Amino acid sequence: MLEVRRVNAFYGDSQVLFDMNLAVSSGEVVTLLGRNGMGKTTTVRTIMGIVRTRSGTITLNGTRIDHLPSHAIARAGIGLVPEGRQIFPNLSVRENLIATARTPSRGGPGWTFERVIELFPAVGTRLASAGNQLSGGEQQMLAIGRALLTNPLLMILDEATEGLAPLVRQEIWACLGSLKKAGQAVLVIDKNVEMLAGLADLHHIVEKGRVVWKGTSAELRADRSLQLRYLGV
Ligand SMILES: Nc1ncnc2c1ncn2[C@@H]1O[C@H](COP(=O)(O)OP(=O)(O)O)[C@@H](O)[C@H]1O
Ligand SMILES: [Mg+2]
Known part of the structure; x- marks a missing residue:
């Protein structure tokens, strides 16, 4: 469904993505894992057309989207829950x-x-409240709900559980489980490897702007050295 092929991207003169490769099939939950600053959010911003590719292609159901403006990419069927939520306050x-x-x-x-x-x-229960009156967890749920209501082919969640209390995190994980059950394709970025291993079909480890490892949850769980080396867990 989504295919990112050999994408190179820069901020000014500094290259951040190096031949980035990534694919999400319909109904799949796929992750991007990796430490801070490795290029996960930049990958998402490149998919959304916020950062432009220097070379490489991005296709959604076989149609190139990498030259489209961001709003057209969203309309083509990608729903983003951005890092930091960004609901309308x-x-x-x-x-x-x-x-x-x-x-x-x-x-x-x-x-x-x-x-x-x-x-x-x-x-x-909070429909009449202003967005900025909600707790962090409620804002995150609102951001996810808002993205779902665009009825995207693919949902992207960038650090959706970041900074939330453990109980609220559990609700977000339960929600992701429901999305998977409903057949929603999701690309998810999160630091909680254990929860993701229980949920996702395929994982990618991103290191300095490239995918250095790709595998199933069983493969990820089995390889402690991989987790230590790239994820620091
Ligand atoms: N707007 C920006 N301008 C310049 N450099 C940036 C910008 N945003 C991120 N970077 C740099 O790009 C690299 C990848 O960042 P990012 O994609 O946010 O990583 P991650 O999401 O994996 O933590 C980092 O070195 C970061 O400092
Ligand atoms: Mg990030």
Whole structure:
């Protein structure tokens, strides 16, 4: 579904992605793992067209998206929950949810307002509140709900559990489990290798802007030296 092939990307003169390769198939949960500063967020920003590729291709269902503007990439079917959430602080929770909502165009899971509220009942009780009145965990759920309501082919979550209390993290992990069960394709970036190993189909370890290892959850769990070397866990 999503294919990133030999992508090179820069900030100014400094190269951050080096022949980055990555693929997510429909219904799959795929991870990007790696320490801070290795290029995970830059990969996401390049997929979204916020950072431009210098070379290489990015395709979504076989169509190139790497020359499209960001809004067109979102409309093509990628829903982003960015690092730091970035909900609209002055819009109500309801407005945050519907501002970018779209009806499903293809036979995906078909996320509706009602289904999202079912997934996150806590958000449902705060519909009239302003976005910035929510707790960090509620804002994260709102950000996920908002992305789901665009009915994306692919959801991308960048550090969705970062800075949240353990109980709230559990809710986010449970939500990811529900998404997987619903057949939603997800690219997820997170530091919690153990939780991801219980959830994801395929993992990529990113080191200095390249994928240095790719494998299944069983392969990841079996290789302690890999975890020590690249993830520091
Ligand atoms: N806006 C930017 N301008 C210049 N360099 C950046 C910018 N954002 C990130 N970087 C650099 O790019 C590298 C990769 O960062 P990033 O993709 O955010 O890593 P990760 O998400 O894996 O922590 C780091 O060396 C970081 O300092
Ligand atoms: Mg990051």
